[in-house]
Amino acid sequence: MKASFFFGILAGIAAVVWLGWSAPFVAQQRVSSETRVQNNGGRLERFEIRLRDDQISVVPGRDAAPSGTTPAQLSWVQSVAPFSQSASVYRLRNESGTVIGMASRVRGVTTAEQVEWVLHIPQRGSLVLTGLSADIAETGEITGGLREFATLDGTWDARLDADDVWRIDTLVVAGGAR
Amino acid sequence: MKYIAALIAGIVVGAAVAVLFVVKSPYTPTTDSRLSDPTLTLTPTSSGSVQILNSATGYPWLRQQPASALKPEVAGARTSVQVFSAPTDVTGVPSYAVRFAALSNNGKPINGELAEESVWHVVVPGYGSLIIGGTDNLWAFFREAAMPLVRQQDWRGNAQIRTTGLQGTESADVLGVSGAFVEATGRAEYLQRVRSVSLTQGTAFEGQLRVEMRFPESQVPQVEDTLVSEE
Numbered sequence: 001m002k003a004s005f006f007f008g009i010l011a012g013i014a015a016v017v018w019l020g021w022s023a024p025f026v027a028q029q030r031v032s033s034e035t036r037v038q039n040n041g042g043r044l045e046r047f048e049i050r051l052r053d054d055q056i057s058v059v060p061g062r063d064a065a066p067s068g069t070t071p072a073q074l075s076w077v078q079s080v081a082p083f084s085q086s087a088s089v090y091r092l093r094n095e096s097g098t099v100i101g102m103a104s105r106v107r108g109v110t111t112a113e114q115v116e117w118v119l120h121i122p123q124r125g126s127l128v129l130t131g132l133s134a135d136i137a138e139t140g141e142i143t144g145g146l147r148e149f150a151t152l153d154g155t156w157d158a159r160l161d162a163d164d165v166w167r168i169d170t171l172v173v174a175g176g177a178r
Numbered sequence: 179m180k181y182i183a184a185l186i187a188g189i190v191v192g193a194a195v196a197v198l199f200v201v202k203s204p205y206t207p208t209t210d211s212r213l214s215d216p217t218l219t220l221t222p223t224s225s226g227s228v229q230i231l232n233s234a235t236g237y238p239w240l241r242q243q244p245a246s247a248l249k250p251e252v253a254g255a256r257t258s259v260q261v262f263s264a265p266t267d268v269t270g271v272p273s274y275a276v277r278f279a280a281l282s283n284n285g286k287p288i289n290g291e292l293a294e295e296s297v298w299h300v301v302v303p304g305y306g307s308l309i310i311g312g313t314d315n316l317w318a319f320f321r322e323a324a325m326p327l328v329r330q331q332d333w334r335g336n337a338q339i340r341t342t343g344l345q346g347t348e349s350a351d352v353l354g355v356s357g358a359f360v361e362a363t364g365r366a367e368y369l370q371r372v373r374s375v376s377l378t379q380g381t382a383f384e385g386q387l388r389v390e391m392r393f394p395e396s397q398v399p400q401v402e403d404t405l406v407s408e409e
Contacts, residue, residue, distance in 0.1 A: 144355075
């Protein structure tokens with residue numbers, strides 16, 4: 001009986017070590033990408049932001065017309081903002097409408113027209129887009145990224161459609177690894 | 179029958195001893211700084227005047243601030259977002275910083291790891307913007323605060339969280355995005371000292387984000403004189 005007990009102790013310790021080593025302590029899912037190969041070269045991936053549903057925060061820049069924040073209770077001092085126009089944080093959706101990440105958009109870090117996006121998708125990485133903004137239409141280049149997006153080159157454009165949805169098209173050029 | 183009972187009792191005792199060893203082990207992941215001479219340092223904290231927004235899905239120790247803030251609700255992922263107006267040593271006014279984080283499948287508790295991927299988007303007044311990507315190890319914090327949180331109790335202590343690099347490197351990766359930081363790269367580390375977790379007030383912490391930039395020689399920006407002279 002003693003031998004059974006001591007064997008059980010060893011088995012219990014081994015089970016915990018095995019579980020601690022191999023079992024997923026955190027089980028994060030990874031949503032499949034909806035990338036399309038283009039006829040004329042490159043791979044297109046479209047992201048969407050529904051302004052009515054996906055605005056986590058919006059704060060105005062120092063040169064923007066005085067306005068409130070989203071949500072309204074933020075302790076934001078507009079006059080010392082380090083950008084001139086606005087900064088926003090959104091949920092980020094794929095083309096099918098599933099929330100797959102979050103996005104940060106800042107307009108006016110250098111000039112009033114300059115815009116930059118950071119699209120962050122957990123378990124995949126982050127994509128940095130910089131370019132020029134004309135309020136509801138933006139275009140520019142893929143500036144860089146982290147993890148899966150670290151070696152991508154390409155272009156992007158975004159438009160705010162009449163249904164209050166930002167549609168951001170990223171076009172990665174074929175063989176775009178740096 | 180009694181042999182089976184002894185075996186089961188042994189397994190329970192062995193498993194309990196192993197779990198206690200993992201949870202109470204004196205091993206603590208290092209929090210020593212690897213950056214001796216940072217180019218700039220941001221000091222975000224949880225106080226309301228500098229952390230202007232905190233929103234999370236699946237992080238029981240983070241409080242929604244403001245309560246009306248929209249949650250990330252990323253499909254199948256525990257994610258959080260913080261927005262800071264963070265004091266910065268090289269400027270007179272605070273930087274704007276967004277921190278996205280998501281728990282990661284990569285950490286192994288047996289190694290003292292509870293991993294979180296984090297990405298910062300930082301706008302430094304008068305300089306430009308950059309992003310920082312790294313992996314945070316929440317194990318030291320989780321080991322101390324988990325049981326009180328499970329028991330629905332407040333926790334007070336001093337646990338440190340440190341950010342390392344993405345590919346097992348010791349520092350987080352930095353990528354310049356705009357302004358003076360265009361085409362600059364670098365490394366960074368984020369050290370967070372967690373003081374308490376309250377079921378009603380959320381987590382109280384003080385952070386220090388240290389960034390070391392490397393500028394291409396052909397593109398030393400004018401506004402960067404202060405930074406260069408410090409190197």
